Amino acid sequence: MSQIVLDHVSKRWSAAAGVDDICLQAESGSFVALLGPSGCGKSTTLRLIAGLEQVGSGQILIGNKDVTQLAPARRGIAMVFQSYALFPHLTVAENIVFGLSVRGVPKAERKKRLLDAATLLGLETLLDRKPAQLSGGQRQRIALGRAIVAQADVCLMDEPLSNLDAQLRQQMRSEIRALQQRLGMTMVYVTHDQTEAMTMADKVVLMRGGRIEQQGTPAELYERPATLFAAAFIGAPAMNLFASGQAGAQQGVTLGVRPEHLRVVAPGTGLSAASSAASLSAGLSARVEAVEYLGAESMLVCSHNGARIVVRQAGRTTVSAGDNIGLAWQPGDEHRFDSAAGHRIDVPLAA
Ligand SMILES: Nc1ncnc2c1ncn2[C@@H]1O[C@H](COP(=O)(O)OP(=O)(O)OP(=O)(O)O)[C@@H](O)[C@H]1O
Numbered sequence: 001m002s003q004i005v006l007d008h009v010s011k012r013w014s015a016a017a018g019v020d021d022i023c024l025q026a027e028s029g030s031f032v033a034l035l036g037p038s039g040c041g042k043s044t045t046l047r048l049i050a051g052l053e054q055v056g057s058g059q060i061l062i063g064n065k066d067v068t069q070l071a072p073a074r075r076g077i078a079m080v081f082q083s084y085a086l087f088p089h090l091t092v093a094e095n096i097v098f099g100l101s102v103r104g105v106p107k108a109e110r111k112k113r114l115l116d117a118a119t120l121l122g123l124e125t126l127l128d129r130k131p132a133q134l135s136g137g138q139r140q141r142i143a144l145g146r147a148i149v150a151q152a153d154v155c156l157m158d159e160p161l162s163n164l165d166a167q168l169r170q171q172m173r174s175e176i177r178a179l180q181q182r183l184g185m186t187m188v189y190v191t192h193d194q195t196e197a198m199t200m201a202d203k204v205v206l207m208r209g210g211r212i213e214q215q216g217t218p219a220e221l222y223e224r225p226a227t228l229f230a231a232a233f234i235g236a237p238a239m240n241l242f243a244s245g246q247a248g249a250q251q252g253v254t255l256g257v258r259p260e261h262l263r264v265v266a267p268g269t270g271l272s273a274a275s276s277a278a279s280l281s282a283g284l285s286a287r288v289e290a291v292e293y294l295g296a297e298s299m300l301v302c303s304h305n306g307a308r309i310v311v312r313q314a315g316r317t318t319v320s321a322g323d324n325i326g327l328a329w330q331p332g333d334e335h336r337f338d339s340a341a342g343h344r345i346d347v348p349l350a351a
Pocket residue numbers: 013016017018036037038039040041042043044045192
Protein backbone atom coordinates (compact mmCIF):
# COMPACT_ATOMS: atom_id res chain seq x y z
CA MET A 1 0.00 0.00 0.00
CA SER A 2 1.33 3.41 -0.89
CA GLN A 3 -0.96 5.96 0.60
CA ILE A 4 0.55 9.44 1.06
CA VAL A 5 -0.33 11.57 4.06
CA LEU A 6 0.73 15.14 4.78
CA ASP A 7 -0.02 16.01 8.38
CA HIS A 8 0.11 19.75 9.17
CA VAL A 9 3.11 20.28 6.92
CA SER A 10 4.62 23.77 6.75
CA LYS A 11 7.67 25.20 5.05
CA ARG A 12 8.49 28.90 5.13
CA TRP A 13 11.09 30.79 3.14
CA SER A 14 9.93 34.19 4.28
CA ALA A 15 6.88 35.79 5.86
CA ALA A 16 5.25 35.95 2.45
CA ALA A 17 6.47 32.75 0.78
CA GLY A 18 6.06 29.09 1.60
CA VAL A 19 3.30 26.61 2.41
CA ASP A 20 1.30 26.48 5.62
CA ASP A 21 -0.44 23.72 7.52
CA ILE A 22 -0.96 21.41 4.57
CA CYS A 23 -3.11 18.40 5.49
CA LEU A 24 -3.90 16.02 2.70
CA GLN A 25 -4.21 12.37 1.93
CA ALA A 26 -3.68 10.53 -1.36
CA GLU A 27 -5.27 7.09 -1.12
CA SER A 28 -3.23 4.17 -2.42
CA GLY A 29 -3.69 3.91 -6.20
CA SER A 30 -5.47 7.25 -6.50
CA PHE A 31 -4.69 10.35 -8.56
CA VAL A 32 -4.45 13.64 -6.68
CA ALA A 33 -4.01 16.93 -8.51
CA LEU A 34 -2.50 19.99 -6.82
CA LEU A 35 -4.14 22.92 -8.57
CA GLY A 36 -3.84 26.68 -8.18
CA PRO A 37 -2.45 29.91 -9.58
CA SER A 38 1.27 30.60 -9.99
CA GLY A 39 3.13 30.86 -6.69
CA CYS A 40 0.41 29.21 -4.56
CA GLY A 41 2.79 26.47 -3.33
CA LYS A 42 2.03 23.48 -5.56
CA SER A 43 5.63 22.69 -6.50
CA THR A 44 6.83 23.27 -2.97
CA THR A 45 4.29 20.75 -1.67
CA LEU A 46 5.39 18.21 -4.28
CA ARG A 47 9.07 18.78 -3.52
CA LEU A 48 8.37 18.26 0.18
CA ILE A 49 6.75 14.90 -0.60
CA ALA A 50 9.76 13.99 -2.75
CA GLY A 51 12.19 15.05 -0.03
CA LEU A 52 13.81 17.65 -2.28
CA GLU A 53 12.92 20.22 0.40
CA GLN A 54 13.00 19.78 4.16
CA VAL A 55 9.78 20.44 6.06
CA GLY A 56 9.73 23.22 8.64
CA SER A 57 7.13 21.38 10.71
CA GLY A 58 4.69 18.53 10.30
CA GLN A 59 4.95 14.97 9.13
CA ILE A 60 4.95 13.13 5.80
CA LEU A 61 3.95 9.47 5.58
CA ILE A 62 4.26 7.23 2.52
CA GLY A 63 2.68 3.80 2.87
CA ASN A 64 2.23 4.35 6.63
CA LYS A 65 5.95 4.96 7.03
CA ASP A 66 7.21 8.29 8.36
CA VAL A 67 9.53 9.55 5.61
CA THR A 68 9.83 13.13 6.91
CA GLN A 69 13.56 12.82 7.51
CA LEU A 70 14.37 10.32 4.72
CA ALA A 71 16.54 11.22 1.71
CA PRO A 72 14.66 11.40 -1.64
CA ALA A 73 16.23 8.19 -2.96
CA ARG A 74 14.91 6.26 0.03
CA ARG A 75 11.29 7.34 -0.30
CA GLY A 76 10.43 4.87 -3.09
CA ILE A 77 9.04 7.43 -5.51
CA ALA A 78 9.40 8.24 -9.21
CA MET A 79 9.30 11.83 -10.45
CA VAL A 80 8.53 13.48 -13.79
CA PHE A 81 9.32 17.15 -14.25
CA GLN A 82 8.24 19.79 -16.74
CA SER A 83 11.73 19.84 -18.24
CA TYR A 84 12.06 16.15 -18.98
CA ALA A 85 15.67 16.12 -17.77
CA LEU A 86 16.85 13.83 -20.57
CA PHE A 87 20.54 13.31 -21.31
CA PRO A 88 21.15 14.51 -24.90
CA HIS A 89 24.12 12.18 -25.51
CA LEU A 90 22.27 9.03 -24.41
CA THR A 91 19.83 7.06 -26.55
CA VAL A 92 16.16 6.73 -25.70
CA ALA A 93 16.79 3.28 -24.23
CA GLU A 94 19.73 4.51 -22.13
CA ASN A 95 17.72 7.47 -20.91
CA ILE A 96 14.85 5.26 -19.81
CA VAL A 97 16.97 2.80 -17.83
CA PHE A 98 19.48 5.36 -16.54
CA GLY A 99 18.14 5.29 -12.99
CA LEU A 100 18.15 1.49 -12.94
CA SER A 101 21.79 1.38 -14.03
CA VAL A 102 22.71 3.78 -11.27
CA ARG A 103 20.88 1.62 -8.75
CA GLY A 104 22.70 -1.50 -9.95
CA VAL A 105 19.68 -3.37 -11.31
CA PRO A 106 21.04 -6.38 -13.31
CA LYS A 107 21.23 -6.04 -17.08
CA ALA A 108 18.65 -8.72 -17.93
CA GLU A 109 16.13 -7.14 -15.59
CA ARG A 110 16.81 -3.67 -17.06
CA LYS A 111 16.19 -5.00 -20.53
CA LYS A 112 12.92 -6.63 -19.56
CA ARG A 113 11.58 -3.53 -17.86
CA LEU A 114 12.71 -1.37 -20.80
CA LEU A 115 10.87 -3.50 -23.34
CA ASP A 116 7.74 -3.60 -21.21
CA ALA A 117 7.72 0.18 -20.80
CA ALA A 118 8.55 0.81 -24.46
CA THR A 119 5.66 -1.40 -25.55
CA LEU A 120 3.29 0.30 -23.15
CA LEU A 121 4.30 3.74 -24.44
CA GLY A 122 4.69 2.89 -28.13
CA LEU A 123 8.40 3.72 -28.14
CA GLU A 124 9.69 0.37 -29.51
CA THR A 125 10.94 1.81 -32.80
CA LEU A 126 12.61 4.84 -31.24
CA LEU A 127 14.88 3.21 -28.69
CA ASP A 128 18.13 3.89 -30.57
CA ARG A 129 17.44 7.56 -31.25
CA LYS A 130 18.78 10.53 -29.33
CA PRO A 131 16.36 12.94 -27.61
CA ALA A 132 17.12 15.68 -30.19
CA GLN A 133 15.58 13.45 -32.89
CA LEU A 134 12.23 13.24 -31.12
CA SER A 135 9.07 15.31 -30.90
CA GLY A 136 7.93 16.90 -27.64
CA GLY A 137 5.36 14.19 -27.07
CA GLN A 138 7.93 11.44 -27.62
CA ARG A 139 10.33 13.08 -25.16
CA GLN A 140 7.50 13.26 -22.69
CA ARG A 141 6.97 9.53 -23.11
CA ILE A 142 10.63 8.85 -22.30
CA ALA A 143 10.21 10.74 -19.07
CA LEU A 144 7.13 8.61 -18.36
CA GLY A 145 9.12 5.50 -19.31
CA ARG A 146 11.64 6.32 -16.61
CA ALA A 147 8.88 6.54 -14.04
CA ILE A 148 7.45 3.21 -15.23
CA VAL A 149 10.71 1.21 -15.17
CA ALA A 150 11.39 2.47 -11.67
CA GLN A 151 8.35 0.39 -10.63
CA ALA A 152 7.69 2.82 -7.82
CA ASP A 153 4.30 2.71 -6.14
CA VAL A 154 4.28 6.49 -5.93
CA CYS A 155 4.76 8.86 -8.84
CA LEU A 156 5.05 12.63 -8.57
CA MET A 157 4.62 14.86 -11.63
CA ASP A 158 5.20 18.60 -11.85
CA GLU A 159 3.46 20.21 -14.84
CA PRO A 160 4.63 17.40 -17.15
CA LEU A 161 2.55 18.54 -20.11
CA SER A 162 3.12 22.27 -20.13
CA ASN A 163 5.62 22.17 -23.03
CA LEU A 164 3.22 20.37 -25.37
CA ASP A 165 0.67 21.80 -27.80
CA ALA A 166 -3.02 21.64 -26.95
CA GLN A 167 -3.89 18.54 -28.95
CA LEU A 168 -0.95 16.51 -27.68
CA ARG A 169 -1.67 17.64 -24.14
CA GLN A 170 -5.16 16.27 -24.39
CA GLN A 171 -3.88 12.94 -25.70
CA MET A 172 -1.16 12.66 -23.04
CA ARG A 173 -3.69 13.49 -20.34
CA SER A 174 -5.63 10.36 -21.02
CA GLU A 175 -2.46 8.30 -21.55
CA ILE A 176 -1.05 9.29 -18.17
CA ARG A 177 -4.36 8.67 -16.43
CA ALA A 178 -4.69 5.24 -18.10
CA LEU A 179 -1.12 4.32 -17.13
CA GLN A 180 -1.62 5.41 -13.55
CA GLN A 181 -4.73 3.25 -13.28
CA ARG A 182 -3.20 0.29 -15.03
CA LEU A 183 -0.09 0.30 -12.86
CA GLY A 184 -2.06 1.16 -9.72
CA MET A 185 0.33 3.99 -8.86
CA THR A 186 -0.45 6.64 -6.30
CA MET A 187 -0.05 9.88 -8.24
CA VAL A 188 0.40 13.45 -7.08
CA TYR A 189 0.27 15.76 -10.06
CA VAL A 190 0.94 19.50 -10.08
CA THR A 191 -0.86 21.67 -12.61
CA HIS A 192 -2.24 25.18 -12.97
CA ASP A 193 -4.59 23.90 -15.68
CA GLN A 194 -8.02 23.20 -14.23
CA THR A 195 -9.04 21.04 -17.19
CA GLU A 196 -6.10 18.75 -16.49
CA ALA A 197 -6.93 18.57 -12.80
CA MET A 198 -10.66 18.06 -13.33
CA THR A 199 -10.36 15.42 -16.04
CA MET A 200 -7.50 13.35 -14.59
CA ALA A 201 -7.85 13.41 -10.82
CA ASP A 202 -9.83 11.44 -8.27
CA LYS A 203 -9.21 14.30 -5.87
CA VAL A 204 -8.39 17.95 -6.60
CA VAL A 205 -6.52 19.99 -3.99
CA LEU A 206 -7.01 23.66 -4.75
CA MET A 207 -4.27 25.84 -3.26
CA ARG A 208 -4.05 29.58 -2.71
CA GLY A 209 -1.30 31.60 -1.04
CA GLY A 210 0.49 28.57 0.42
CA ARG A 211 -2.66 27.04 1.90
CA ILE A 212 -5.28 24.54 0.86
CA GLU A 213 -8.41 26.41 -0.15
CA GLN A 214 -10.57 23.35 -0.81
CA GLN A 215 -10.10 19.66 -1.57
CA GLY A 216 -12.55 17.13 -2.93
CA THR A 217 -13.64 15.28 -6.04
CA PRO A 218 -13.81 17.34 -9.24
CA ALA A 219 -17.62 17.28 -8.98
CA GLU A 220 -17.57 18.51 -5.37
CA LEU A 221 -15.38 21.46 -6.28
CA TYR A 222 -17.51 22.33 -9.27
CA GLU A 223 -20.91 21.81 -7.72
CA ARG A 224 -20.22 23.10 -4.21
CA PRO A 225 -17.31 25.53 -4.22
CA ALA A 226 -16.51 26.27 -0.57
CA THR A 227 -15.30 29.81 -1.18
CA LEU A 228 -15.59 32.70 -3.64
CA PHE A 229 -12.03 31.95 -4.74
CA ALA A 230 -12.89 28.33 -5.57
CA ALA A 231 -16.08 29.46 -7.31
CA ALA A 232 -14.19 31.93 -9.48
CA PHE A 233 -11.19 29.65 -10.15
CA ILE A 234 -12.96 26.44 -11.18
CA GLY A 235 -15.07 26.56 -14.32
CA ALA A 236 -14.48 28.14 -17.73
CA PRO A 237 -16.16 30.44 -18.46
CA ALA A 238 -16.18 31.38 -14.81
CA MET A 239 -19.23 31.44 -12.54
CA ASN A 240 -21.22 34.70 -12.77
CA LEU A 241 -20.99 36.50 -9.43
CA PHE A 242 -23.50 39.15 -8.42
CA ALA A 243 -22.72 41.57 -5.60
CA SER A 244 -25.29 42.64 -2.99
CA GLY A 245 -28.21 44.44 -4.53
CA GLN A 246 -27.85 42.74 -7.91
CA ALA A 247 -29.92 39.81 -9.07
CA GLY A 248 -31.59 39.44 -5.68
CA ALA A 249 -28.37 39.12 -3.67
CA GLN A 250 -28.98 40.27 -0.11
CA GLN A 251 -26.77 42.67 1.87
CA GLY A 252 -23.34 41.17 2.45
CA VAL A 253 -24.04 38.22 0.14
CA THR A 254 -22.51 37.45 -3.24
CA LEU A 255 -24.71 35.32 -5.44
CA GLY A 256 -23.19 32.96 -8.02
CA VAL A 257 -24.78 31.24 -11.02
CA ARG A 258 -22.84 29.19 -13.55
CA PRO A 259 -23.13 30.18 -17.23
CA GLU A 260 -24.87 26.92 -18.17
CA HIS A 261 -27.55 27.45 -15.53
CA LEU A 262 -28.80 30.74 -16.95
CA ARG A 263 -31.84 30.54 -19.25
CA VAL A 264 -32.81 33.17 -21.74
CA VAL A 265 -36.44 34.22 -21.16
CA ALA A 266 -38.63 37.06 -22.42
CA PRO A 267 -37.55 40.45 -21.03
CA GLY A 268 -39.30 41.21 -17.74
CA THR A 269 -39.82 37.56 -16.80
CA GLY A 270 -38.25 36.69 -13.51
CA LEU A 271 -38.81 37.15 -9.80
CA SER A 272 -42.48 37.96 -10.27
CA ALA A 273 -42.48 34.97 -12.54
CA ALA A 274 -45.06 34.35 -15.18
CA SER A 275 -46.62 30.91 -14.92
CA SER A 276 -44.75 29.68 -17.98
CA ALA A 277 -41.51 30.18 -16.09
CA ALA A 278 -42.78 29.00 -12.73
CA SER A 279 -39.85 26.69 -12.08
CA LEU A 280 -37.42 29.54 -12.53
CA SER A 281 -37.14 31.54 -9.33
CA ALA A 282 -34.96 34.49 -10.00
CA GLY A 283 -34.35 36.68 -12.96
CA LEU A 284 -32.95 39.90 -14.29
CA SER A 285 -32.93 41.87 -17.49
CA ALA A 286 -29.80 42.05 -19.59
CA ARG A 287 -28.53 43.23 -22.92
CA VAL A 288 -26.65 40.91 -25.23
CA GLU A 289 -23.28 42.51 -26.04
CA ALA A 290 -21.75 39.71 -28.08
CA VAL A 291 -22.44 36.16 -29.20
CA GLU A 292 -19.55 33.71 -29.46
CA TYR A 293 -20.44 30.64 -31.52
CA LEU A 294 -18.17 27.66 -30.76
CA GLY A 295 -19.94 24.92 -32.67
CA ALA A 296 -21.15 22.65 -29.91
CA GLU A 297 -22.15 25.63 -27.81
CA SER A 298 -22.60 29.38 -27.84
CA MET A 299 -21.55 31.95 -25.26
CA LEU A 300 -23.71 35.02 -24.85
CA VAL A 301 -21.78 37.87 -23.31
CA CYS A 302 -24.37 40.09 -21.66
CA SER A 303 -24.44 43.16 -19.43
CA HIS A 304 -26.66 44.06 -16.52
CA ASN A 305 -26.16 47.36 -14.65
CA GLY A 306 -22.55 47.39 -15.80
CA ALA A 307 -21.93 43.81 -14.66
CA ARG A 308 -20.76 41.24 -17.23
CA ILE A 309 -22.77 38.04 -17.40
CA VAL A 310 -21.88 35.02 -19.51
CA VAL A 311 -24.56 32.58 -20.60
CA ARG A 312 -23.70 29.19 -22.09
CA GLN A 313 -26.16 27.59 -24.48
CA ALA A 314 -25.94 24.30 -26.34
CA GLY A 315 -25.45 24.61 -30.11
CA ARG A 316 -26.59 27.75 -31.86
CA THR A 317 -28.52 30.55 -30.24
CA THR A 318 -31.47 32.52 -31.52
CA VAL A 319 -30.46 35.78 -29.86
CA SER A 320 -28.17 38.41 -31.36
CA ALA A 321 -25.93 41.19 -30.13
CA GLY A 322 -28.05 44.20 -29.17
CA ASP A 323 -31.07 42.16 -28.02
CA ASN A 324 -32.67 42.89 -24.68
CA ILE A 325 -33.42 39.64 -22.91
CA GLY A 326 -34.44 38.29 -19.55
CA LEU A 327 -32.22 35.81 -17.71
CA ALA A 328 -33.60 33.34 -15.19
CA TRP A 329 -32.34 30.38 -13.22
CA GLN A 330 -33.54 27.69 -10.87
CA PRO A 331 -33.16 28.25 -7.13
CA GLY A 332 -31.18 25.02 -6.72
CA ASP A 333 -28.52 26.33 -9.07
CA GLU A 334 -27.66 29.35 -6.92
CA HIS A 335 -24.46 29.57 -4.89
CA ARG A 336 -24.25 32.07 -2.02
CA PHE A 337 -21.12 33.40 -0.40
CA ASP A 338 -20.36 35.76 2.45
CA SER A 339 -19.00 38.74 0.46
CA ALA A 340 -16.54 39.82 3.16
CA ALA A 341 -15.29 36.47 4.50
CA GLY A 342 -15.60 34.67 1.17
CA HIS A 343 -17.01 31.39 2.46
CA ARG A 344 -20.05 29.56 1.18
CA ILE A 345 -23.34 30.16 2.96
CA ASP A 346 -25.90 27.43 2.81
CA VAL A 347 -29.25 29.11 3.10
CA PRO A 348 -32.19 26.76 3.32
CA LEU A 349 -34.34 27.65 0.36
CA ALA A 350 -37.90 28.71 1.01
CA ALA A 351 -40.34 25.97 0.07
N1 LIG B 1 13.76 27.84 -3.04
C1 LIG B 1 12.96 28.87 -2.73
N2 LIG B 1 13.41 29.92 -2.02
C2 LIG B 1 12.60 30.95 -1.68
N3 LIG B 1 11.30 31.04 -2.03
C3 LIG B 1 10.80 30.03 -2.75
C4 LIG B 1 11.58 28.90 -3.14
N4 LIG B 1 10.80 28.06 -3.87
C5 LIG B 1 9.58 28.64 -3.91
N5 LIG B 1 9.57 29.82 -3.26
C6 LIG B 1 8.39 30.71 -3.07
O1 LIG B 1 7.34 29.96 -2.46
C7 LIG B 1 6.08 30.27 -3.04
C8 LIG B 1 5.44 29.03 -3.62
O2 LIG B 1 6.20 28.59 -4.75
P1 LIG B 1 5.87 27.29 -5.60
O3 LIG B 1 6.94 27.13 -6.62
O4 LIG B 1 5.61 26.18 -4.69
O5 LIG B 1 4.51 27.72 -6.30
P2 LIG B 1 3.73 27.03 -7.49
O6 LIG B 1 2.32 27.01 -7.07
O7 LIG B 1 4.35 25.75 -7.86
O8 LIG B 1 3.92 28.08 -8.66
P3 LIG B 1 4.16 27.88 -10.25
O9 LIG B 1 2.87 27.37 -10.80
O10 LIG B 1 4.47 29.28 -10.70
O11 LIG B 1 5.31 26.92 -10.38
C9 LIG B 1 6.34 31.36 -4.07
O12 LIG B 1 6.11 32.59 -3.46
C10 LIG B 1 7.82 31.16 -4.39
O13 LIG B 1 8.40 32.37 -4.80
